[in-house]
Amino acid sequence: MLPILMYPKLRYEHPASSWNDALPLGNGRLGAMVYGGIHTETLRLNEESVWYGGPQPPRTPFGAKHHLEELRKLIRAGRHRDAESLVRKRFLATPKSARHYEPLGTCNIAFEYGNGNGKASSGGAEDIVKEYKRSLNLAKAEAVVKYTINGITVRREAIATNAGDVIAIRVVAASEISFTVSLTRMSDVEWEVNEFLDSIAIVNGHIVLHATPGGKNSNSLCLAVGARVDSNGSVEVVGRELKVTAKEALVVIAAHTQYRHENAQQAALADISTSFGLSTAELWKRHVEDWEDAYGRMSIQLYPDDAHLTTDARLTNNRDPGLVSLYFSYARYLLLSCSRPYPKALPATLQGIWNPSFQPPWGSKYTININLQMNYWIANTSNLSKCELPLFDLLERMAVNGQRTASDVWNCRGWCAHHSTDIFADTETQDRWMPATLWPLGGAWLCTHIGEHYFFTGDRDFLARMAPVLEGCVEFLLDFLVPDSSGKYLVTNPSLSPENTFRHKESGELGVFCEGSTMDMVIVRQVFSQYILATAELGEEILSTSIFKEVQTALGRLQPIAISPKTETVQEWGLNDYEETELGHRHVSHLYGLHPSNEITPTSTPELAEAARQTLLRRIAHGGGHTGWSRAWLINLWARLRQHEQCILNVDALMRDSTLPNMLDTHPPFQIDGNFGGAAGILECLVQSHEIMVIEGGSKINVIRLLPSCPADWEKGEVKGVKCRGGFELDFKWDHGEICEPVVVKSKLAKEFVLVFHHVGSDAKNTGTRISIPACKGECLVYKDGVRDT
Incomplete structure (x- = not known):
């Protein structure tokens, strides 16, 4: 294991006043946002399998595939309004969306301190608080709060341990204090006073909360908490709360759902019992050893580093080079905290595992037209390849469900998925928004991660495991490709450039559908190229010789990237030089060939690289990069063009405009993809390995x-x-x-x-x-x- 250069920390001198100030802990499955309050410590809790509802039956309208050729003809003819009208009638799913992610609950710890007169104090003007410090140690995955109140020094340490599969809070005071532990399940962001739970009870001295997230066949959950004290302390059950009095105490939180355990309560209480079977020192030791084994493999340090300043001060006034390396270290911390391999593991959502809302933006699910992919851009480069494995677990399940989608919607072999999915690997069309809904290449983009993972690791067993998924994707693409209007090229049709809209230069109609968007065609080329490599590595005993020959034939007929003669930029909608309706659009899909793919480089394709540069300048001049993840993508694109001045401008803009006080990325609101994408861009400035000679x-x-x-x-x-x-x-x-x-x-x-x-x-x-x-x-x-x- 590499020696850690230093212990990077997020540091503050005040408690969190909102979720955007709180500090995240996670063990891959369980997450907590820790507020660090003086009189009340609040932990907003998540568990990755707490989702609204269960698996849904097929949602796509029956017979959609019988209208596919009609749709293609309308697109070729440039009849955009008619094409969209047909899609609304024949292709949109009901219900319109996949499932969404929900919070687990909240643990509140309310403190009482002596006020120097022998009386208890639980908050008030008479309390004297000094030397408050709050920090998150990234190298140990530990949140620490220290302060002195009424002459009593208090220290709290919190961890979310993968080794113990619990969240633990150690409370140490210079003299005896009291606190009350309680559980609830309420929203942190909606104006809502209801508790979304079934019951709260005391079981074997522990608080046990049961809840059933809404929707049919949902995974019911159990959240439990227990407390242990030193030899002179006490734990008393008061109603449905725990009253703790001690100089030193340990609070342990555990949770499970029926996604993995038929008896979630039994599993949660067993985790608490196992933790209480260890000394507090041993519980911490096992946590730190497990964490350092993964986190300590890679590090970046930039100088000068003003680590003595608080993090909020650095974000607001300083933004020193050391803050950039802290941002990168934080992204690795977040990935390791929200995506670790274990049975039935789930990948990071739009919010990682930290979601405070019962009605989260975009469902806090897996958006696969950029966001989920961006979550894993740093996995391999930053020496956390195993953190990407939950993504492949989901991808295998999507490949099964996607066979029905490919057949029923597109009349194709293989499998496909559209622009969003969920815990149940839903592959149907998502939502009812024309610029995004009918885009069946989300699964194909995810499949490019198979080849990338193999390029970094050389893991042949992994490649063999994922070969059927890759081959099924290739089968779909082979069938989905059709000749373009000229008959010269093979293209995707219908096609779109995710979430963007154009104006037809002759008719003036607004539209989204085209033949072979630039992004589509680069994804197809990348998947086909990876399939050819996989065939060479694995041989015909695993992959099909006949499909290999189909791929070779199709690869030479794919539509190339085009440069607009009007603007000298990369054309977004294939060979159609359509007018953009939003020049500063957040997506930069037509530069997919520059990043994350490697089809465009300054060395091998200088003309395309220059067109890409002009594309970026045009986007930014009209307000592009206004969301956190979009700004992060810009950093990666500029890095690939080897434009260092643009890189630092966009890194600074990401820190200044799209980073919350707790250093989480904001869209707005919070989305974690910008953290991961920004870190990937920082590393692209320092090391690149995508080129082939x-x-x-x-x-x-x-x-x-x-x-x-x-x-x-x-x-x-x-x-x-x-x-x-x-x-x-x-x-x-x-x-x-x-x-x-x-x-x-x-x-x-x-x-x-x-x-x-x-x-x-x-x-x-x-x-x-x-x-x-x-x-x-x-x-x-x-x-x-x-x-x-x-």
Whole structure:
């Protein structure tokens, strides 16, 4: 395990006044937002399988596929209003949406302190509070509150432990204090006084809350809490609350649903019992060891680092380079907190696992036209590949459900999914909004993560496991592709560019549907290319030879990326140079080939790269990047173009305009994708490995660039444990803008590659210093004049 450069912390000198100030804890499944109150500690709780309702029956109208050819003809003819009218009548699902994510509940801990006169105090003007500190230690995954009240020093530490599968709060006071523990299930954001629960009872001295989220066949939940005190303390049941009096106490929260356990109460109480079977020190020790094993594998540190300042002050006034590395570290912390592999694990939602609302924006589910994918952009590069496994668990279930969707809606083989899904892997059309609803390539985009995961890990067993999912996606795409109006190219039809709208240049009609949007065609090319690679790796005993031949034939006929002769930008709707109705649109789907794919690079496709640059300048000039995740995507795109000045402008804008006081991203409101996408962009400024070089004999090797888009402000820093495609792991430092030799390279797969040294502030025209690294397994040291074994 790598030594941790430092213990990065979020630091504050006041309690949280709202959810946007509270600090997140998570063990992958259980989550808490910790407020750090002095007189009342509030923990807003989540559990990843608490969703409204159960699996839904097929929602798509019967016979939709019989109207598909009519729809395609309308699109070819440019009859956009008629096409949308047909979609409304024949293709929209009922009910219109998949299920949505709900809160688990709230644990309140109300404190009473002595006031120096022998009387209890639970809040008031007479209380004297000093030296309040609140922090989140990312390296230990621990939220800490410290203060002195009426002369009594109090320290609270909270963890969400994967090792123990509970949330634990340790309370330590210099003298005896009292507090009351209670549970409820209410909304934190809606103006609502109702409790959404079935019962609260005392079972074996623990508070036990039962609830059934609304909707048919939903997973009922059980939330439980217990307390343990030192030898001189006491725990008393008062009504349906626990009254604790002690100098030192441990509060343990556990929860389960019927998603994994038929008897959720039994499972929750067993977790509390197991935790109470350990000393508090041992519970913490196991948590920290488990956390550090994953978190400590990779780190970034930029200098100067004003870590002595509070986080809110740094966000408001400072935004030093060290804050950028803290932002990156926080994203890794969040991913490890909300997406860990275990049986029936679920991926991170739009809000990770931290949702305060019973009516969350966009259902707090899995939006798959950018958001879920962005959640995992840092998984492989930041040495957290296992955190991506819950995504593939969901993808396997989607591939099963999506077979019916592909057949009933599109009359195709294989499987597909539209722009959103849920805990039950729903693949039907979602919502009733023309710019998004009828887009069946959401599953295909997710399938590109299969190849990316393999490129980083070289895990052949994983590739074999996911091969049927990839092949089913390929079958759908092969059947879904049709000749375009000219008969020259194969295109998707109907197609759209997610959530955007155009104006037809001749008729003036507004529309969303086209033949072969640029994003669609790049996704299809990427999936087909990954399938060809998978076939080469796995052979015909796993993948079909006949499908392989179909892919080879189709690949050469796919519509290419086009540049607009009017604006010199990348055309968004395929070969149709339609007029954009919202020039500053938040989606930048037509630049998918630049990022996350690698079809456009400054080196291999300079004309397309320049068109991409013009596209970005045009988007930003008209207000693009106004949501957190959109700004994050811009950082990645500028980094791929090796435009360091634009990178730092957009990193600063992300921090300034789209980051809450607790450093969570805001759309607005809170969405976690911007945290992950922003961190991915920060890392793209420092390390890139998406390019492929063809060498003599036709072999393809990886190109790894160091500091390709590093802003001039980041003139000193270090990276440890960064993962690159090809199975490489690198450690390196730089100072005064130059790479410090040597670069430590660890090769898992013994592949040849090219390492390119750039310097801080270099631009796309600077090709850098290239060093060819021969194939070797293990560790080597790379200098600018060659390679040496360790």
